[in-house]
Amino acid sequence: MQKLFLAILLFIGVTAFAQTAYEKTMTEKIGKVESHLSADEFTALANDFTRIGDKEKTQWLPYYYAAFASIQKGRMAMQSGKTAELDPIADEAQKSLDKASELSKDNAEILILQKMIHGLKMMVNPQQRFMSEGMLAADALSKAEKLDAENPRITLMKAEDTYFTPEQFGGSKSRGLELFQKSLYQFKVYKAKSSLDPNWGKGEAEYFLAQKP
Known part of the structure; x- marks a missing residue:
């Protein structure tokens, strides 16, 4: 035993x-x-x-x-x-x-x-x-x-698409920046399931918002 x-x-x-x-x-x-x-x-x-x-x-x-x-x-x-x-x-x-x-x-x-x-x-x-x-x-x-729905990386992807799409095709730099800001708020409250689960993207949102005039 x-x-x-x-x-x-x-x-x-x-x-x-x-x-x-x-x-x-x-x-x-x-x-x-x-x-x-x-x-x-x-x-x-x-x-x-x-x-x-x-x-x-x-x-x-x-x-x-x-x-x-x-x-x-x-x-x-x-x-x-x-x-x-x-x-x-x-x-x-x-x-x-x-x-x-x-x-x-x-x-x-x-x-x-x-x-x-x-x-x-x-x-x-x-x-x-x-x-x-x-x-x-x-x-x-x-x-x-x-x-x-509350995943900040989803909002980050939307932000990139909106920011880089020309206005004549529905894009908008100002709207893109709003979405980058939204993703940043989401990053503050979103909890990854584990220490190894995806947690990337916050730095990218911060970078674009830093370019805001």
């Missing part, structure tokens, strides 16, 4: 250590996702998250962050005018996000990244792809909102 009790304690201790090691590694790498990394560094980070996911097998978050790291690489390419690189980068992100989606259905956070992936693909040729990728992006964000 005593041996059984010791065996149970040992199992609990090993399990707790493994969880702690997973959380520690994830926390360290999550902190890099919003950093100003090079394209190669984002690729390496995405690969690191993928390896964690492949090891854990049942955790959706490593694959989610692998997709997000690829998306960050894509956004950096887009800002540099390297639109020819966006399709393959978006495909990389999609592969990771599909794995996350298999492990966590009806997840607003995953749908937000899905919106961003479609957005990257649209930016290859906005005029030609608005009715395809643009509509798919809007649909993903709409589904996310139905699942988690």
Whole structure:
């Protein structure tokens, strides 16, 4: 009986250590996702998250962050005018996000990244792809909102779209700034489900609001 009790304690201790090691590694790498990394560094980070996911097998978050790291690489390419690189980068992100989606259905956070992936693909040729990728992006964000209406990252995505869309197509910088402000309020009260769950975006809202004349 005593041996059984010791065996149970040992199992609990090993399990707790493994969880702690997973959380520690994830926390360290999550902190890099919003950093100003090079394209190669984002690729390496995405690969690191993928390896964690492949090891854990049942955790959706490593694959989610692998997709997000690829998306960050894509956004950096887009800002540099390297639109020819966006399709393959978006495909990389999609592969990771599909794995996350298999492990966590009806997840607003995953749908937000899905919106961003479609957005990257649209930016290859906005005029030609608005009715395809643009509509798919809007649909993903709409589904996310139905699942988690107060999520500040949903409002952040709306703010970006409104801010950067020309006025003749329904955009508005002033309305975009209002939405950035709304997202900032939401960030103050929104509670992530765990220390590893998505919590990004506040810095971006603050950046745009700092540009306000």
